[in-house]
Amino acid sequence: MSHLTDLPVWAAIPVCLLLLGGSAITLVGSIGLIRLKTFYGRLHAPTLSSSAGTILICLASMIAFAVLQNRWIFHEVLIVLFVILTTPVTLMLLGQSALYRDRIEGSTDVPRKTTGPEPDLSAIDI
Amino acid sequence: MRYWFPYPLLSLSLLALWLLINQSLSTGHILLGSTLGISWAWIMVNLQPDKTRLHKFRRIAVLTGHVAIDVVRSNLTVMRVILRSGSRPVNSGFVAIDLSLRDDNALALLACILTATPGTAWLEFDRQTGVLTIHVLDLENGARWSELIKRRYEAPLKEIFE
Numbered sequence: 242m243s244h245l246t247d248l249p250v251w252a253a254i255p256v257c258l259l260l261l262g263g264s265a266i267t268l269v270g271s272i273g274l275i276r277l278k279t280f281y282g283r284l285h286a287p288t289l290s291s292s293a294g295t296i297l298i299c300l301a302s303m304i305a306f307a308v309l310q311n312r313w314i315f316h317e318v319l320i321v322l323f324v325i326l327t328t329p330v331t332l333m334l335l336g337q338s339a340l341y342r343d344r345i346e347g348s349t350d351v352p353r354k355t356t357g358p359e360p361d362l363s364a365i366d367i
Numbered sequence: 368m369r370y371w372f373p374y375p376l377l378s379l380s381l382l383a384l385w386l387l388i389n390q391s392l393s394t395g396h397i398l399l400g401s402t403l404g405i406s407w408a409w410i411m412v413n414l415q416p417d418k419t420r421l422h423k424f425r426r427i428a429v430l431t432g433h434v435a436i437d438v439v440r441s442n443l444t445v446m447r448v449i450l451r452s453g454s455r456p457v458n459s460g461f462v463a464i465d466l467s468l469r470d471d472n473a474l475a476l477l478a479c480i481l482t483a484t485p486g487t488a489w490l491e492f493d494r495q496t497g498v499l500t501i502h503v504l505d506l507e508n509g510a511r512w513s514e515l516i517k518r519r520y521e522a523p524l525k526e527i528f529e
């Protein structure tokens with residue numbers, strides 16, 4: 242079992258900077274969730290942590306464990322890959338349901354649906 | 368050849384995934400990974416995904432570079448917007464983009480790109496009209512965004528997938 246105190250200083254400095262940077266960006270994303278006023282604005286805030294935050298923290302982990310175990314480590318790349326592949330699914334689901342509700346409520350702030358039938362109001366009970 | 372290896376690219380990626388997860392390049396793992404990759408590609412046949420052939424591998428490299436630059440740039444922009452949102456009202460809005468891209472896999476990749484770059488969120492794509500609605504956090508000029516996405520992402524994706 243390797244310990245983090247074994248990490249030499251030249252490796253510890255970039256690892257710390259990357260970790261702090263990644264967590265700071267994630268924090269800004271979470272602050273954005275509170276500060277931004279509309280739902281659609283809030284959709285953007287968590288993507289900060291899912292892109293830059295994840296990449297920086299995974300990079301820090303790659304460097305730290307590569308130095309500690311004296312070999313190349315790449316499997317953190319998979320975390321980044323899967324996070325990038327899966328976040329659109331959640332965001333689209335949230336965005337579309339918000340759009341759908343806003344349209345049903347007759348909000349004028351959202352764009353109208355381009356074609357197709359209007360949502361059937363009579364069958365829906367909100 | 369196509370019969371035995373229905374999705375060669377998928378099999379290769381699965382093999383790479385297997386080797387990365389196991390962190391080993393031993394013969395045993397390569398054999399096991401290849402077997403799994405090929406047999407999972409056979410399972411994919413039953414799901415009948417859209418078959419697309421990739422062209423112009425140089426464009427893929429260029430596109431990847433552009434996306435990497437945009438991810439960094441948009442992260443900085445969104446951070447600035449959030450931190451300043453106390454003093455300056457956020458100017459966000461919807462943009463409708465008329466896409467001519469129809470390939471399912473290309474559209475999925477476009478969704479990944481737009482989501483990975485903070486500041487743009489994919490909301491809705493209408494298959495009949497090909498109109499994509501996105502939400503942009505820091506919107507100055509809607510037409511400029513539409514132009515940017517069409518030129519920077521849609522054109523290379525069209526070249527690669529179609």
